[in-house]
Amino acid sequence: MKKRNYFMFLWWSLVSAISAFGQVEHVPFQYPQLSKQVKTQTKFSVELKDDYSNLENLEDKEVVDWLKAQDSLAEAYFANNDLMEHYLEKFSDYQKLQNGTISMIEVNEAGNYFYLKYEDSSSINKLFFREYLSAEEVELFDPKNYKDEISEITYLKPSFNGEKVAIGYKNDENFGSSVIFLDVKNKKLYSDLITNINPAFGGIEWLPDSSGFIYLYFPVVDQNKPGYKKNSFSVLYKLGDSQEVKKNIFGNSNTVNIPADFYPKVNIGSSQDKYVVGYSASSSDYYDAYIAKISDLISGKANWIPFFTQEQKVFYNQGEVRGEEFIFRQGNEKGNHVASFKINNPDFDNPEILAKGTKDNPITQFEVAKDKIYFACSKYGVEVSLWEINNKKKKKQLNTPFSSGYVTFFGGSVNKKLIGVELDGWTSDYTRFIITKDGDFRKEGLQQEMLYPEFDDLVSEQTMVSSYDGVEVPLSLVYKKGIELNSENEVFVYVYGAYGESMSPFFSPIFLDWAARGGILAFPHVRGGGEKGKDWHKQGMKTLKYNSWKDLIACTEALIEKGYTQKGLVSLYTASAGGITAGMAVNERPDLFSSFIAEVPRLNPLDLESSATVSSTSYLEYGTVDDNTEFIGLVKMDPYYNLKETLYYPATLIMPASQDDRIPLWDSGKYIAKLQSISTGNKPVLMDIDYEFDHDGLGNYDETVRLYSKIFSFARSNMKNESD
Incomplete structure (x- = not known):
């Protein structure tokens, strides 16, 4: 993602490939070449051929040079894309509103x-x-x-x-x-x-x-x-x-x-x-x-x-000591609950239940104050309700200032009565409030409120999509009020689906700009996330990971079948662990997507779990190579190994980080090398490398603007109306 102008002879292959309007023309891309080092392995009676195992040696000069050339190719692409400049200007304006905040x-x-x-x-x-x-x-x-x-x-x-x-x-x-x-x-x-x-x-x-x-x-x-x-x-x-x-x-x-x-x-x-x-x-x-x-x-x-x-089943660090009492969130067969007991008499099997959540509307978090407990429930991951438990252990629901899709507490302490809460939504800007002793909400007022009149007529809706096996998958949509929901709409899909993390609503002018221009933002809440409780997460883990990408495919098909869009007008974006969900959806149904964009993605989970340098607990999410069944599951979920020469893949932009401590650079490199080698069309297959930041992408405002200008310009540049 940082500009690295090595091998500038690659520019010529891009100058004529992009028109004055940023639209890709029918000119073949010429990609940097890398010699193959094929490694064949057989495990649990499964034979696998790794064509680019040499990319795992990130200190090899040929590999280093090839990576730099890939980055230069991507930078050349964006340098010649007028849409990129347009987004840089627009997104800079949004960020200027935030500067000084x-x-x-x-x-x-x-x-x-x-x-x-x-x-x-x-x-x-x-x-x-x-x-x-x-x-x-x-x-x-x-x-x-x-x-x-x-x-x-x-x-x-x-x-x-x-x-x-x-x-x-x-x-x-x-x-x-x-x-x-x-x-x-x-x-x-x-x-x-x-x-x-x-x-x-x-x-x-x-x-x-x-x-x-x-x-x-x-x-x-x-x-x-x-x-x-x-x-x-x-x-x-x-x-x-x-x-x-x-x-x-x-x-x-x-x-x-x-x-x-x-x-x-x-x-x-x-x-x-x-x-x-x-x-x-x-x-x-x-x-x-x-x-x-x-x-x-x-x-x-x-x-x-x-x-x-x-x-x-006590949720990781969601336990709080208040005097001699321990208050915690715990999973159960029907969802979860907030419970407590005396520390000198712990009983996790029969605690005192203070509040209950369900599978569809689980308790997602709680905070302890001096004489009250506050907790939040999230229906399908997008509809938040806030609750209070007083010192007599009576519950009441609080009336939030607006319908919120995301909430988090701040400033809570067992020594304080007041507590703060942050509320956010697809079309409601992030706002901080203090909850008063009467349960009312008072704006904190520390941050300056931003006004975005261009988003006033945006609306959000949630629909349920029947997946391949009949399971109902929540799908959130954001679009401009009054637009015709027809096959001409350009759709930007953002998916994740891992680690039990919900795709919770967030207010982002950069994302909402897509809807303000007449497009549709789509957020499939696929299995592997936490939108419908712990079971929803389990149904997208390890050997059941295929549910994640099949849910994504079902949601995309539903948008087309409902006439909201058509093939060729759907861009797919993801990040990190979402690379498996999105990458496998592209492998199985490349025809559904006009482009595939992935930031610091996991695209070769089998080899990452096999690597001698791996030192994380990701095997708890995806499976281990030492177990027969889980090994087969890793093979089936691996976007790199499941690329097929017979398919026509969409335009692809992979954006890894060289300093990533979780997903090494070779993970994306191998995927790009293989995809470029089998690509026969004129669609770009690019790898834009961040040589400065790590997996979390910590950067300043300018870096954020540049990153998303690339993402959205690439998405819009590669839209192709199939009826044209």
């Missing part, structure tokens, strides 16, 4: 506000502070003044008392980040510097007295070295301690059994907590957990007691 807001237990604010003059986000919401704003930290000049703050975690704040940023390591610490009152940095940490996996957990913290330490963060991301452990650190000595207080030991590729992280919820809960974290919804007294940890006498197991 506030982001990464953190509200601690004391009610202090910490947040980033973008400054146009320096083109960077600075850290600001308010003692309380209506207090005067104070600039705390300018990243450019740091000795190493931080380009972007990526993490914030204030202490409970607000006297200190942890500030994270990316360093040169592939996986690791660095964290520094600021004295809020004096606006001075402590000398402490924490490395080998990745806040996406486990951040800073401040001790109740804010004197120090616990964090997840990774001994190896270089993906080229043995033990990468494995054998992590939680470290107790007091500010001023020696950084050479790592006080391992939670990790694999004689009393705690945590696999090498799991993550032993902890949770401390408030300054009043007497207990700390430690989790054996993975990609699963359910963890094993242990509990210990914080005083024992600090004294160096950690005594971890088994607390619950995966079989008891």
Whole structure:
């Protein structure tokens, strides 16, 4: 995605391939050549031929040069596409509205506000502070003044008392980040510097007295070295301690059994907590957990007691200590519930049930305040309801200011009565509210409200589509009110379907622009996500993964059969784990899609799970190569191995990241190399590589604009009305 102008002789093959309107002409693409290194393997009586196994050696000069040439080819394509320039201008206008606004807001237990604010003059986000919401704003930290000049703050975690704040940023390591610490009152940095940490996996957990913290330490963060991301452990650190000595207080030991590729992280919820809960974290919804007294940890006498197991279906870190009570979200046969018991008498089989969710309308999250508990339900992943449980354990539904499709809580603490909530929807802008003691909603007002009159007449609807096996799949649509829903509509499909994550509604001017121009946005809520509860996730896992892409195919077919669009006018977009869902849908029904666009996608899951360098728990989602049945499932879900020479594939844009710690660059490279080798038409098959950022794509406003300008210009450039 970053412009790398190597091998500029490739430009000539693109200049004549794109017309003045960005439409692809009938000119064959000439792709960079790479010699094949075929590797044949037989396992569980299945023979597989890997044509481009040499791409797994990312240090080979031929491979490096080939990747650079692929990136240059993609950059040349966009440099000659007038639609790209049009989107750059339009999306820049949207982002300018956001510049100067506030982001990464953190509200601690004391009610202090910490947040980033973008400054146009320096083109960077600075850290600001308010003692309380209506207090005067104070600039705390300018990243450019740091000795190493931080380009972007990526993490914030204030202490409970607000006297200190942890500030994270990316360093040169592939996986690791660095964290520094600021004295809020004096606006001075402590000398402490924490490395080998990745806040996406486990951040800073401040001790109740804010004197120090616990964090997840990774001994190896270089993906080229043995033990990468494995054998992590939680470290107790007091500010001023020696950084050479790592006080391992939670990790694999004689009393705690945590696999090498799991993550032993902890949770401390408030300054009043007497207990700390430690989790054996993975990609699963359910963890094993242990509990210990914080005083024992600090004294160096950690005594971890088994607390619950995966079989008891407690949702990962959704458990909160309030005094001597433990409140948690737990799965059950009918959906899930919020429950509690006394810590000195734990009973996960027969807890006190506080609220129930169903399979179609599960409880998705909860937050504990001083005298109340708040929780949210999400019907089919897109229709949110908010609830309150008072100190007498009576429930009531709260009336939200607008119909919301997404919600998250903020600022909650067992020491505070007030709590905040963020609401969002397909056509309703993200807004933050404070829930009053009477259950009313008051706008927080910290962020400036943006007005987008061009989206006022957009509407959203949800319909149910019958999949290949009769199962009803939710499908969300966004379009302009009053448009003719006929076969001339251009459709942009965004799908995911993995890890139990719901495709929840989000307000994005960049995405809504498609609908404002008269197109249709479509969001299939396929199996593998969490829209209809845990079972919905299970039905799209491992050997049942095929349900995910068959649901996507069914939703696409339904749009065509209903006359909302036609073949040739449907662009498919996905990211990360969604690469399997989308990639296999394209393999089975390439005729349905005008283009396939995938950002940091997983396209070769079999070889990734077979790789000696893999060090994640993704096998819990997709299956392991060491099990006969799950191995066959991996073969069947692998977009790379299931590419067929006899098919005509749509225009394809794959956008991997060279610094990706989860999906290596060769995963996308092998897919592109094979697809280009079998492509016989004139549709572009491109790989645009991000040489700077990682899987999460952390970048500034300009990078976001450029990324989505490529995605939407590619989608629209490759629309082809079949009736033409």
